[in-house]
Amino acid sequence: MSTHPGPAAAGADLAQLALDFHHTHQLLDAAAQGVHKWEVRITAAGTPVGSLTAVRGLYWKSDNLRERMADEQSFPALVAAQLLDEEGRFTCEFEEFIESASSVLVVDGLHLEKTFADPLVVAVVVAAVIDRLTDNYFAVVLPAKNACTDAGSALLAEAGALLSAQEFSDELQIIDNALAAPEEAAQRVRSRLRSLARHGGPAAWDEDDDKDEGWDEDGEEDEKLTARTAAVLRVALEELSEQIWQDVAAVGDAPLGRGEGRVLGSLPPITFGQDQQWRRQMARCFDDLAADLTDTGTVRPGCTGEEMALHLGIDRAKTLTRNRPRLVAKTVEGLSEDHRDFDWDWCSAVLFEDHDVLMLFDASLDGIEDSGNEINQALGLANLAAADWFEPFRPGQARDPDRGFGRC
Structure with missing residues (x-):
């Protein structure tokens, strides 16, 4: 698994990456109560470089969350089929797997320019989406390796592993927001990407994440602050x-x-x-x-x-x-x-x-x-x-x- 962006991404201005969340809510549409679909646009220095889709399935606001999510088709439909029964209730397998989830966030549909197409970048993007759209009672669902049908889902699968997602099945992996491990993992990936953004190149990145920073080109300790x-x-x-x-x-x-x-x-x-x-x-x-x-x-x-x-x-x-x-x-x-x-x-x-x-x-x-x-x-x-x-x-x-x- 790659652990840092390649030369293209490292040469880009990672510090300028930003997310634009877009969601339209129809006030009188009953279907809008149980499922919220967000388009998350990824930009670098104001220029669009990618996007992903995040579908929030709210169990207590849905008449039948399985049917409603299945109607979204594609990956949300696969999630609905595995996590919910015909009556729209969470399955016993899911309830045993998760600490205390009452809603799900399904992340898929990733498209990202090659410059930024790296699991570390995607993991930080996903962590930001989780922060923005969930609370501790959400299960975040990402594709597992066997559900990867394109480059975007493959990146999401690797990003999930970086964020301490656990495989629920051959096709799904889940981040349990009620646990501490995913938040700790999110802090680690943010720290790594922040470090790479500051150094501006892959030469400053250490795979073991243990290399001391703050040394000049001659190997002497550099104590000069910016x-x-x-x-x-x-x-x-x-x-x-x-x-x-x-x-x-x-x-x-x-x-x-x-x-x-x-x-x-x-x-x-x-x-x-x-x-x-x-x-x-x-x-x-x-x-x-x-x-x-x-x-x-x-x-x-x-x-x-x-x-x-x-x-x-x-x-x-x-x-x-x-x-x-x-x-x-x-x-x-x-x-x-x-x-x-x-x-x-x-x-x-x-x-x-x-x-x-x-x-x-x-x-x-x-x-x-x-x-x-x-x-x-x-x-x-x-x-x-x-x-x-x-x-x-x-x-x-x-x-x-x-x-x-x-x-x-």
Whole structure:
């Protein structure tokens, strides 16, 4: 099975792929209540490159779902014959196969230009269609290998396998939306296609999906952020800085619990009893990192506190790109685009020497910050105790101790 688009698809702008959902609902047509037919048009940079059909069969809204789906003919009719009995009820075999489905989504009729005709691309398209047209009570039906009558159905069969579909028969495979595995599989295929789109060519793709990203042509680690990535990360850090300084003013020296305060309460529990001076130093970490991004366009945490601040900053930047598209668009206005823009997973992998500080969130590792802890000693951990968070990793590159604080 192919696991990434060939040279043609890799050379195309995968980041510009989009779906246009088209459905006409006749308000007074009784037949329209039980079955909804959607034409999903696939475009790349606004140019049509393919389409597929998605038929929603709603069991409780149909007089007889088997007859109604059979009337659609072709693959939906085959699905109806195998999943429903003559009275329009789901068969015992189907009900035993599925966790708790009350409706079905039948995906077929795929036509896709050769440039994009790859199972990985199709799997991401199907995952998006599932997100748009179903909920947890749907069974999504795709062709199995023995039902493949053309190139489109063959691609759908391979895409189904990538999305953890299970074979119901020689001709049908089903994705059970009530299970976690299909959603996890969808996240994997999206991540793979996103990675390929960012790198812009098959040479950057690793079949094992384990290759470290973020290396330049000479094999040296490349820590330079793209201009747009740096701009959004700076906004995220500045936003967190504003919030944590508000926390410092509100909390002072008082102990706090998880969830109290907008930022302080999201730190590891070992920090909850620290005093105001410690909290001011933690707040300054966000300011220092934001200043680094302004001055150099990249960032490298110099102490444990800055590592934690950067982890939170990357998480917030990821949230901004998902939930605040207008703010992001305004932030990056005028900055040149790059296929590596907003690759927050790459940031997490490359901008840190290690992720040891995240162990402090694991309750099963309670006490790991103590230098006398066996796990601490075995792993060679350092500077995890809250009192050591602002000790520089590299004394020769320490920040000016007299730089003061940007806020009161």
